[in-house]
Amino acid sequence: MERVGPEEFSRRVSSKLEDLASGFEVQYGHVWARVEPSRIVDVVRTLKTDPGLACTYFTFLSGVDWQAQGFEVVIVLYSVTYGNTVGLKVPVPAENPSMPTITGIFRSADWHEREASEMFGINFEGHPNLVKLYLPEDFIGHPLRKDFRLASRVFKPWPGAKDPSEAAGGGRA
């Protein structure tokens, strides 16, 4: 195993992905980049197959709901060979959120995409079996979206004086 520092690895990533991704930065020792949905498959393939990057370890795929600004799909890969993490942020529009599946490159993305799909309502085009993973078949709504209120709060407001979600000042539960 040859260890490479995150700065050096970031340079490698940005030189390999120059025309596919943007916004390269190193945060807390991890390399991050922004990728457009249309480019994601190429980016992930390059990261996995390029011998200088060798991000063969699939860590996770998930989403963030930025409300009006749409969604952000986060993919984190790891290179066991070089000991470095690459995170990809994929902006997805709020209306009809959709991006191509990466199950063709990482079969393990199967469950992660199913989870992101049921939790955020993001469509992964070309996914072989995009059914609900955790939730029952007839569940309505996407629980991790910000407009989905915690079910227990819908029925009954927090009984204590200090609901952390209210106390924080935002009150955006």
Next chain:
Amino acid sequence: MADALGNGYVQLGLKMSVLLILLPATLVLGWVELKIGAHMQARLGPMYPGGFHGWAQTLADGIKFVLKENIIPRNADRSVFALVPYVTMLGAALIFVVIPAGRNLVIEDLEVGVFYVLAASSVGVIGILMAGWSSANKYSLMGALRAAAQLIAYELPLVLAAAAVAMMAGSLSLVDIVEAQKSIEIAGFYIPFLPFQIVGFIIFLTAATAELTRPPFDMPVAEAELITGAFTEYTGIRFAFSLFAAEYISMIGLAAFGATLFLGGYAPPHSALEFIPGIVWLLLKTLTILFLLIWVRWTYPRLREDQLQKFAWKFLIPLSLVNIFATGALKLTPWI
């Protein structure tokens, strides 16, 4: 003593008592197994029921089983389902008919005693098959099929091991077999068949464990895979009878059979100890074999069904055939 035994009514009473003893015996054996297993595992086992070392634990379990609801699944074949406990219990209890506890203390001294025991002991498997088929449950079906496959694989070495003993004794009657062992006498010590049939004894123990579906050959009931296999759907007293009681009764039966074949049955170890009744010796020898069975159970993990079949057909059966030849050769040597 001998006169009293000759009395027909006393004999009948004694014969009946053997059958009446069986159920309490399962409770005792169940408790013994709990305690031995516990101590092997650095535990205490039951300590409270009854006061002294939890002696009433299995009794309490038995009462609990009686009080529990008796469920028959809706899709089950009701009559077959309900018949299973009788079949498994019957097969197990029939063994005792020919086990001699003394020269005359035997229910029926059959001429074909050895093969009668082997036939009776496999009746229980029919019960398991019935349970598996009638329960309308896939786990039960798989367990039953495993039990059937296991029976076919293990009946043969069991028969061959017993056959070698029958060759030694020149008879299939269990009383004759014990008497034959008594006839080998060195300085008053009766030498059982065990030293001559040590290979046969090991084959017998292995095959008996498989026949009893006890670990490491408990695939038909494997609780981690098949959830007690054929008896998944059984509850309450039916469960207790078809699984526990049948298992413990046939365990005692096969152990007594093994003690008769290899350890000299009711014969005392020395002629000076003839004054102690034969039943005590039989009991002691049976308990020795039972302890071996229990010891193995708490020690080993479970084999896989195909590995067991391989073991039976490729190792155990050839070995028992070799044992038969060796026994034949032994019989032909002039100094025996």
Next chain:
Amino acid sequence: MSTLIPTTDRWLREARLAGDATLRTEEMVLNIGPQHPATHGVLRVVVTLDGEKIVEGTPVVGYMHRGHEKLFEQRDFRQITNLCSRMDWLSGLNNEIPASIAVERLMELEVPRRATYLRVIMAEINRILNHLMFTGSFGLELGATTPVMYAFRERELLQSAMELATGGRLHFGFIRPGGLKEDVPRGFVDLALRGIRQLQKAIPDYEDLLMGNEIFKARTVGVGVLDPDLALEYGVSGPILRGSGIPYDVRKAEPYLNYDEFDFNIPVGTNGDSFDRYWVLIQEMKESAKIVEQALLDLPAGSHIGQVPKRLTIPKGAIWAKAENPLGELGYYIVSDGEAKPYRMKARTPSFNNISVVPHMLRGAYVPDMVAILGSMFFVVGDIDR
């Protein structure tokens, strides 16, 4: 159910009607779980069987989904560490660590050395507790009832040490951003050392009891082989990945706390089968015991918690922080919008990825092998479902 198991008559009649004189065989779909002893928890595996051979096996998850990620968004960071310990209930303390590390990195909090040492000690004790549980239960699944009893005997002292310090036996809730809830009481060091010594004495017994057993070998060697490339593709981590021969351990790859100051090895298997995974588990206990011993003997004095503001307000930003959970790589991706609670907190749990690879391992195995495979995949259902 009557349609599932055709009666002999109908079966024969159908066979005759089809113009087929011989009996046909068909595949059977069997639901293993959600209530099944081999899935300890509520995992469900739908297997298609050809006799006893598994044609296809698919895990079905979600029976214990508690919506942790939604709940994280309703709690402030001090509460979150307690919530985290409920995910993998066998290693509560290890779950709390990366969450608190993430907050400390975002807030640039200083953790006192004593707190770091104690975190390492407790995390490793928790790892040993978890590993003991799995070594025991793996034997149980293969039908050996004794190892689990021995494992629980050794667990007891270590468990008492943890209880003495935290008051909990399962959910410790002891880690706070910036340090620990409180200092450990007098007697903790001695008790923990005693537990470690007892364990070190007992481990050779475990090795003899199962790993030297022919039946155990027959059941595990070559069963459930996990190819290293497949393991990487699926993000499999922890003892399972190392059993397949890849020496990836977050404690070495990206040292957190002060793991880089201790002397320990990463045991690595060669064949990637159930036996190797079990072997790795046992070896890891030895290594963890080594770490705990070093840390206990070297425990510095000082404060148990650093300078932490009354209200934890996290600056805007995002962070991915991970740690080596007993079952594998556990990480949190936290997005903060500058308030007391996270805007989004994703938990990447090891068992989720580990179990998603199971269909590849089940194909062609026998039903008893399935138990050996699931037992050696060391999963906690709460960790899969969150």
